[in-house]
Amino acid sequence: MRAPALSLMRSSLLPFYRPLSTSNQQHFLRQLFDPDSCTYTYLLADNTTKSAILIDPVIDQAERDVSLVRELGLNLKYVMNTHLHADHITGSGRLKGLVEGVQSVISRASGAQADVLVGDGDKVVFGSSSVSVLSTPGHTEGCLTFLHPAGLAFTGDALLVRGCGRTDFQGGSAATLYDSVWTKILSLPDSTILYPAHDYKGLTCTTVGEEKQHNPRLTKSREEFIKLMGELNLPYPKRIDESLPANEACGLQDLPPRMLGWL
Numbered sequence: 001m002r003a004p005a006l007s008l009m010r011s012s013l014l015p016f017y018r019p020l021s022t023s024n025q026q027h028f029l030r031q032l033f034d035p036d037s038c039t040y041t042y043l044l045a046d047n048t049t050k051s052a053i054l055i056d057p058v059i060d061q062a063e064r065d066v067s068l069v070r071e072l073g074l075n076l077k078y079v080m081n082t083h084l085h086a087d088h089i090t091g092s093g094r095l096k097g098l099v100e101g102v103q104s105v106i107s108r109a110s111g112a113q114a115d116v117l118v119g120d121g122d123k124v125v126f127g128s129s130s131v132s133v134l135s136t137p138g139h140t141e142g143c144l145t146f147l148h149p150a151g152l153a154f155t156g157d158a159l160l161v162r163g164c165g166r167t168d169f170q171g172g173s174a175a176t177l178y179d180s181v182w183t184k185i186l187s188l189p190d191s192t193i194l195y196p197a198h199d200y201k202g203l204t205c206t207t208v209g210e211e212k213q214h215n216p217r218l219t220k221s222r223e224e225f226i227k228l229m230g231e232l233n234l235p236y237p238k239r240i241d242e243s244l245p246a247n248e249a250c251g252l253q254d255l256p257p258r259m260l261g262w263l
């Protein structure tokens with residue numbers, strides 16, 4: 001008698017439940033968090049073949065990520081970065097050392113090294129699943145959004161929940177970001193679930209429909225948005241001096257002393 005009652009309760013909650021992890025017959029998704037940099041890492045897998053990718057892994061969390069991959073019986077194929085991060089060192093290089101055969105992926109426009117360089121319109125295939133590559137520059141020149149056919153988009157720092165990434169360094173441009181977000185991300189169906197690279201307020205994900213209505217920056221006019229982004233006066237990122245040189249080499253070079261022996 002318990003099973004029907006439980007399933008009834010779950011179905012009644014579903015309309016109000018925004019999952020941190022989703023799983024259906026085709027795909028498996030898990031959202032992971034690095035508390036130091038407030039970075040979200042995503043483990044996305046094809047349920048049929050168990051082939052998996054990690055999006056925006058953090059070097060400090062590489063062993064955690066590998067443990068999860070192994071516990072779930074997944075085969076990690078690619079470690080992918082939405083952009084050349086300035087606030088943490090990518091886990092790509094360390095993960096390549098921990099899992100044989102893994103390949104790193106980043107945009108050609110980032111100027112960084114990786115096994116696979118991609119650009120707008122490319123597809124990254126893992127098992128019988130794939131993500132499409134959308135070029136969404138503006139936060140940096142090489143920012144990408146990865147779009148999964150189940151209606152999931154991994155937006156990096158182009159679009160955050162009720163926010164967006166800064167545009168004042170790494171070739172950033174508020175005008176370019178505004179155009180990228182509106183033409184490539186907010187033009188997707190309203191039901192598309194958006195998974196950002198960071199969140200600083202405890203929020204986890206959002207939808208195109210929500211951001212079109214409630215994003216306090218991107219709902220402004222293009223001119224107002226450019227003015228607002230130019231007046232943010234944000235502090236210098238605390239880990240930029242160690243992150244950029246390392247990330248240009250896939251997180252494999254110029255690591256700070258606390259990470260010696262990690263590779």
Ligand code: FE
Pocket residue numbers: 083084085086087139157165
């Ligand atoms: Fe960033």
